Amino acid sequence: MLKLTGGGTFDGQGAVSWPFNKCPMKKQCQVLPTSLKFVHTTNTRVRGIRSVNSKFFHIALVGCQNFWATNLRITAPADSPNTDGIHIDRSSGVSIHNSLIGTGDDCISVGQGNSQVILKNIRCGPGHGISVGSLGRYENEENVQGLLVKDCIFSGTENGVRIKTWENSPQYTSATNMTFQNIIMNQVSNPIIIDQTYCPYTSCDRQAPSRVKISDITFKDIRGTSATPVAVTLKCSKGVPCRNINLHNVQLKYNGLVPTTSTCSNVQALMFTGVQFPPPCSL
Numbered sequence: 001m002l003k004l005t006g007g008g009t010f011d012g013q014g015a016v017s018w019p020f021n022k023c024p025m026k027k028q029c030q031v032l033p034t035s036l037k038f039v040h041t042t043n044t045r046v047r048g049i050r051s052v053n054s055k056f057f058h059i060a061l062v063g064c065q066n067f068w069a070t071n072l073r074i075t076a077p078a079d080s081p082n083t084d085g086i087h088i089d090r091s092s093g094v095s096i097h098n099s100l101i102g103t104g105d106d107c108i109s110v111g112q113g114n115s116q117v118i119l120k121n122i123r124c125g126p127g128h129g130i131s132v133g134s135l136g137r138y139e140n141e142e143n144v145q146g147l148l149v150k151d152c153i154f155s156g157t158e159n160g161v162r163i164k165t166w167e168n169s170p171q172y173t174s175a176t177n178m179t180f181q182n183i184i185m186n187q188v189s190n191p192i193i194i195d196q197t198y199c200p201y202t203s204c205d206r207q208a209p210s211r212v213k214i215s216d217i218t219f220k221d222i223r224g225t226s227a228t229p230v231a232v233t234l235k236c237s238k239g240v241p242c243r244n245i246n247l248h249n250v251q252l253k254y255n256g257l258v259p260t261t262s263t264c265s266n267v268q269a270l271m272f273t274g275v276q277f278p279p280p281c282s283l
Helices: none
Strands: 002-005 009-011 036-039 042-047 050-052 059-062 065-070 073-075 086-089 092-102 108-110 115-124 130-135 144-155 159-166 173-188 190-198 212-226 230-235 242-254 261-265 267-277
Touching: 086 092, 108 115, 115 130, 130 144, 130 173, 159 173, 159 212, 173 190, 190 212, 190 242, 230 242, 261 267
Parallel strands: 002 042, 009 050, 036 059, 042 065, 050 073, 059 086, 065 092, 073 092, 086 108, 092 115, 108 130, 115 144, 130 159, 144 173, 159 190, 173 212, 190 230, 212 242, 230 261, 242 267
Antiparallel strands: none
């Protein structure tokens, strides 16, 4: 067992490096160092540490089994590029609880090959929210299954809970069995979003729709305010439409002059129950 505790701070001193990070603009780029990386560890416990101003990701998990973390504090400016708080890749049995994360990118990103991940009581902001993906960019990616995001608060983030996949995926993979529950949104630009046309660059190869099959996704008891009129976006793949998408008790308001709305495309077996505000979109 590996234990990392004690209340210390990892200072990435990233401000000197951020101007040289070209990854937000170019697909082929030099990736900067991650502050703290766990690779193929088993039964890891992390508690009470702080990470500030990473050059790239703050914390990365790669190929880990049974990883548990709590009371983390991760911070970087809102305009710092690619400073994901925690990135999880090809890992299983991951639990992250009771943590405060505010960065220039995803607070937590759940990449390919993960299973049985629990993210609970996370306060996120600033940043890009909690994201599954991006998926479907590389060959030999593995499926993602079994994610629970619960009891979280998002404040002033670009996204809330998001699933993002690339078009022109090299192979078929799946993202399935995910629940986003009891979540508060405070002025979040895209509170609920599935984006299967994800492209952060000026132009991308759009020869074919995404081949990532998204199914059995539940958004439950999500409430608060949207910073834009479109509070729910379900933009799925024309090639493999989303299946079994469930929204239960969604209450998202916009402070502007118009009510919030939903937009959906390429969704099969879409179910709405309980309170729905914005109103359900038509397919």
